[in-house]
Each structure stands twice: as C-alpha cells, then as structure tokens.
Amino acid sequence: MSFSFPHRQLRIVGDVHGDIRGFSAACATDRFVIQLGDLTDGGTDNAAVLSMALGLLAAKRGLFVLGNHDHKLCRAIRGDARNLSPALIDTLAALPEDLRIRADTAISTAPAWLRTGKLLFVHGAFHSAMLDRPSPPDVLARRPDGLVSRALYGETTGQLQPDGYPERSYGWVDRIPAGITVYCGHSLRSTDGRPLRQRGMAGGSAVFMDTGAGKGGHLSWIDLDLTEK
Numbered sequence: 001m002s003f004s005f006p007h008r009q010l011r012i013v014g015d016v017h018g019d020i021r022g023f024s025a026a027c028a029t030d031r032f033v034i035q036l037g038d039l040t041d042g043g044t045d046n047a048a049v050l051s052m053a054l055g056l057l058a059a060k061r062g063l064f065v066l067g068n069h070d071h072k073l074c075r076a077i078r079g080d081a082r083n084l085s086p087a088l089i090d091t092l093a094a095l096p097e098d099l100r101i102r103a104d105t106a107i108s109t110a111p112a113w114l115r116t117g118k119l120l121f122v123h124g125a126f127h128s129a130m131l132d133r134p135s136p137p138d139v140l141a142r143r144p145d146g147l148v149s150r151a152l153y154g155e156t157t158g159q160l161q162p163d164g165y166p167e168r169s170y171g172w173v174d175r176i177p178a179g180i181t182v183y184c185g186h187s188l189r190s191t192d193g194r195p196l197r198q199r200g201m202a203g204g205s206a207v208f209m210d211t212g213a214g215k216g217g218h219l220s221w222i223d224l225d226l227t228e229k
Contacts, residue, residue, distance in 0.1 A: 005116060005226070006060060007032035012121070012207075013221040014195065015067065015185040017214025018043025018091070023052055026221045027062070034114070036185035037067020037123030037152075041087035042214030047094045050103050057106055066110040066139060067123040067185065068152040074107040074140055111135035112151035116226065118179050124154035124186045125172050126206065131180070154186055176204025185210045188217070195220050 011031040015038040016023045027033055039053050040046040056062030064070070069088070076084060076092055077100050084092075095103065112135040113122040120130060127150045139148055156166040168187060176182055181204065189208045190196045196208040213219035 005032055005034075008226040010034055010224045010226065011221050012036065012183050012209065012224060014209030014211060014219060015213060016043070016049055016219060017041055017069070018046040018049055019213040019219050020045040020048040020052070022213050022219030023049050026219060027052060027056060029223075031223060033062030034121055034183075035062065035064035036121060036183060036209055037065050038069040038185060038210075039064060039067070040073055040091045041069045041085065044214075045094075046091040047096070047099060050095065050099060054099075054102050054106055063114075064110055065114060065121055065123055066107065066112045066135075066152060070107050070110065071139070071152055074104055077104045078140075108140045109137075110139075112139055112148050118181060119224070119226075120180060120182045122151050122182065122184050124152050125150050125170075125184065126176055126182045127151075127172065128175060128177070131177070170198075170206075173198050173204075173206045174201040176200045176202060176206060178203025180204040182206045183209060183222075188212050188215075190220075193218065193220075195222060 009031045011029050011033050013026045013033055013035040017038055018040050033056055039049050053064055072088055076088060113130045115131060127147055129147055155169045155172050157169045159167045161167050184206060187208055188210045190211050193211055197205060199205050209220055211217050211220040
C-alpha cells in the first residue's frame with residue numbers, strides 16, 4: 001500500500017539521537033522532511049529535537065517513522081521502567097510533562113514503515129510484505145513482533161556479539177525487488193561519513209542513512225524529487 005506525501009520534494013534524514021544542531025540544519029528546508037526514527041537518546045538536546053519533530057508534524061511539513069529508541073521512549077513515558085538505558089534515563093529527565101504528553105501522542109501514531117511508489121522508508125530493515133501492507137495502527141499496544149519487530153530492530157542472526165547485543169544480518173538487502181529503494185537507519189554502516197548505498201542480488205537497493213549523529217558522528221540527509229504520480 002502506497003502513501004501519498006503532500007509534497008513532491010522530500011528530504012530524508014537519518015537517526016538524530018539528540019543532535020539538535022544537525023537536526024536544525026536538516027529541517028531548514030522547504031522540502032517535506034521524512035526522518036527515519038531514533039530522534040532521541042544521545043546528543044546535546046533531546047527535548048529540543050522532539051519539539052522540532054513535533055513542530056514539523058503540526059505544520060504538516062514532515063513526519064518520522066518509528067525507531068526502536070522512539071518506541072522505548074513512549075513505553076517509558078507510559079510507565080514501563082524495564083531495561084532503561086542511561087541514555088533513555090537522561091532523555092526522560094530532560095522532558096517536561098507537556099512535551100512528554102505530546103511525544104506520547106506523536107510516537108504512538110508514528111508509522112513503522114511507509115511506501116510511496118518505488119521508495120520505502122523504515123528504521124531497521126525491510127521485509128517484502130511491507131510493500132503491500134500498511135503499518136499497523138496499534139504498534140504500542142503490544143510487544144513488537146513480525147513486521148514491526150523487523151521495522152524497529154532489523155534482522156538478526158540469532159547470535160550475540162561480544163558486547164551482548166544481537167548480531168545483525170543484512171541478508172534482507174538481497175531480497176529487495178528490482179526497482180525498489182529502501183531508505184533505513186538503525187545501523188551505522190558507513191565508513192566515510194556518507195550514507196551507504198548497497199545493491200542487493202534481486203536488483204533492489206538499500207540506503208543506510210545513520211552516520212552517527214549524537215554518538216560522535218554527524219547527521220546526514222538526502223534530497224529526493226518524486227516523479228511518479
């Protein structure tokens with residue numbers, strides 16, 4: 001199912017992680033901003049980043065797809081105190097009550113993925129079913145599973161890395177159909193500070209947009225002009 005954006009000129013923005021300076025620069029545009037999730041947890045000003053993202057939504061100048069850090073933030077705002085990372089604890093401490101309420105509403109209705117024509121936007125990883133199904137409206141109502149888990153956390157091998165985190169797999173890139181381009185965040189795969197484009201065996205492509213904003217790197221974005229009606 002394809003989503004219709006209100007503007008034909010888009011700006012695709014990678015993981016922000018509290019980098020207000022980078023996000024301010026990314027949002028200084030007349031283009032419609034699509035941010036790929038993980039707005040907070042890191043950087044210099046998580047509250048300002050959230051406020052800016054909510055402002056784009058209110059003005060209908062942009063949106064964000066749901067990232068795993070956004071999902072965890074919303075659950076924490078609702079009282080789920082399990083597995084709070086130091087970064088998430090800092091984020092919560094920085095948010096005034098009114099901003100928590102507004103963030104809860106926005107995050108709870110954020111899509112886990114969006115498709116327009118031959119473009120698909122998702123935080124973690126692609127699955128072919130995302131091309132035909134809309135993101136479910138009740139993502140926060142239960143633990144992420146199936147397509148939502150793939151969208152938020154990516155694909156894993158079932159093994160743990162030495163740091164204790166799941167080992168990620170990128171085999172899904174080879175299953176992107178020819179002509180489809182997936183823009184995603186979540187994984188910092190770039191080696192030169194620029195978004196990484198990878199072509200899969202089926203002919204499709206993935207563009208990895210996370211370049212380390214809020215974690216010692218910087219924020220990246222790409223401008224697209226939609227041509228399909």
